[in-house]
Amino acid sequence: MAEIPVGRCSHGHAVDQRAAVLRALSPVLDAVGRMNASADLTTSLQSVVEGIIEATGFGAGVIDYVRTDGTMEIVAVAGPPGAREALLGKEVPAGVLDHELELAQRWGRLRFLPHGTVTNDVPYVWTPDIPLPETPDGWHPDDCLLAPLYAGAGELIGVLSVDMPVNGRRPDAFQRQLLELLAGQAETALQNARRASRLRASEESFRLAFEATAVGMGMISLDHRGPLRLLQANRALGRIAEAAGHEPVGVLSDLLDPSDPDHDPDHWGRAIRSAPAGVYRAEKQLRGGSGERPWVQVVATVLPLHTTETGRAIVQVEDITERRHRAASDPLTGLANRARLDDGVTAAIEAVRAGAPPGALLFCDLDDFKSINDVFGHLAGDAVLRACAGRLAAQVRTGDSVFRMGGDEFAIVLRAVPPGELDPLVDRIKKMVAGPIDHEGRRLAVTMSVGAAVIDGSVCSVDGLLAAADSAMYADKRRPV
Structure with missing residues (x-):
């Protein structure tokens, strides 16, 4: 800490003065420590301003704090009861302090406003009950000494102001330097408190978003x-x-x-x-x-x-x-789409390799479906596809799966087909699909060709099984009715 000048006085008086200052500094530093430890800001600022006026020889002091939303509020008042009643909790109108700081005399980092410099149009006024000065260095009731408090980037975060010097005079060099020192401590603590407040607000926003x-x-x-x-x-x-x-x-x-x-x-x-x-x-x-x-x-x-x-x-x-x-379903029929067929076939192959009975893959294609679209329109074609999809889904057993490949093609994965039951099952599916379909007063007749490929231990790949079922379907389509 830099040495504080004590003026021209005897050595004993200087020691007494320094001891008195150190005693007065103790509550200020304690309050600053509480602020740095994220204690209650308002309570800590009150302790700070009380300690500052005691240490510097003033009878009244005020701290204005710029909150995170930009408003400035008087949050700490020390001195006569009337000052606290008149000022505490009041908001300072926008621009008032900026105007005062602009007009004030510069005393280092302090700003002195002699009486008559400004006339503030504010809804609250407090003037100390002290006599008018009789000497040029005397303190006038309308004098004010300010210490602006800034963040690192020059952002105003608060203002410390003192009034009513105990000796009735404007502060000497010693008082000014001491006030600057204590204002610097308050400034550092306010910066820490401001950062902590913003961090708490950020954490609260995250918590609300996290829960909601x-x-x-x-x-x-x-x-x-x-x-x-x-x-x-x-x-x-x-x-x-x-x-x-x-x-x-x-x-x-x-x-x-x-x-x-x-x-x-x-x-x-x-x-x-x-x-x-x-x-x-x-x-x-x-x-x-x-x-x-x-x-x-x-x-x-x-x-x-x-x-x-x-x-x-x-x-x-x-x-x-x-x-x-939705991504794996056919929007027209609601069946699983081509993207899911590989998974279905792979699961059936793995089940057989794990010891399950053989299954089968059926490839199904509507016969002469193009003529339905050409003669009756695409709405009729869509109705036929939906009806056929529903009939196929109704015919399969629990554990079997039906897929729409696209266009007029469907596929069915059958699990655990008992020996000798595959052909009867295919015939039953073809007969069920071949029933008439009613659409807007018309009865539409459709037939379906079906090819089957057995899923047993000899299957080497999904692609090979798909090719075998596709080939069998075309063979069925060429077979005479």
């Missing part, structure tokens, strides 16, 4: 001692977990289908930690609850290590079951 969003969100641990442990989760994530039959959530990987390799938290944790640019994205199927196993999109953003003591990530979990269903 329809997307599941949580904070997970990436620490090897407890990878993917949920440290925090919002209500939306709880609903997703409940749909998966797993509520409450403890470890994120517990939600996954057990067949997923990432069901192992160590495995999934390593994948998230090693994601490019610290952002992991994947679509995952969850455990089955009371109904369909939901699909979710998982986005995990790894937090920088300097922001946490251990590895953590913010995870977003969005239910995309309906989106996947």
Whole structure:
């Protein structure tokens, strides 16, 4: 700390003066410490202004604080009871302090407003009850000494003002330097308090968004001692977990289908930690609850290590079951589309390899469908496609799947077809589709050609099976009726 001048006085008097100043400084520094520790701002500022006027020899002091929304309010008043009653909690009109600071005399970082410099048109006025000065250096009741408080970028964050000097005179060099020193302490503490206030506001905004969003969100641990442990989760994530039959959530990987390799938290944790640019994205199927196993999109953003003591990530979990269903469904018929056929065939092949009875893939094509569109129009053609799709879906057994390939082509994956039942099943499907279809007073007749390829241990690939079923369908189409 720079040495504070004490003027021309005896050594003993200087020591006494410094001791008195140090005693007065103690409550100021304590209050500043509380502000830096994020204690209540208003209470701490009150302690600051009380300590400052005691240390500097003034009888009244005020602190105006610029809040984060830009308004300026008198938040601390020390001195006579009348001053506190007249000023505390009042808002300073916009531009008043800027005007005063512009007109004031510059005393270092302080600004002195001698009486008669400005006339403020404000709804509240307090004038100290002191006599008029009898000497040029005497303090006038309308004099005011200000210490503007700035943030690092020159942003005004508050103003300290003092009045009613105990000795009745304008401050000397010692008082000014001491006031500048204490104003600097208050300025630093206010900056810290302002940053803390903005941080709290930001955290509160994040908390509200975190809880209100329809997307599941949580904070997970990436620490090897407890990878993917949920440290925090919002209500939306709880609903997703409940749909998966797993509520409450403890470890994120517990939600996954057990067949997923990432069901192992160590495995999934390593994948998230090693994601490019610290952002992991994947679509995952969850455990089955009371109904369909939901699909979710998982986005995990790894937090920088300097922001946490251990590895953590913010995870977003969005239910995309309906989106996947729409993307994989034919909008006209509601059947699964071509994109899902490969999955259906692959699952049937894997089931046979695992010991299930042989199945079959059926390729179905409506005969002479083009003539229906040409003669009766595309609306009639759409009606035929919807009717045929419904009839096919009604004929298959539980576990079988029907797909619309596009145009007038359909495919059916049959699971576990008993020996000798494939041909009768194909005939039954063809007869069911061949029934008349009513559309706008007309009865439309359609027939269907069907080709079958057996799914057994000899199947080598999905493409080979599809080609075999397609070839059999064209052979059926060429067969005489």
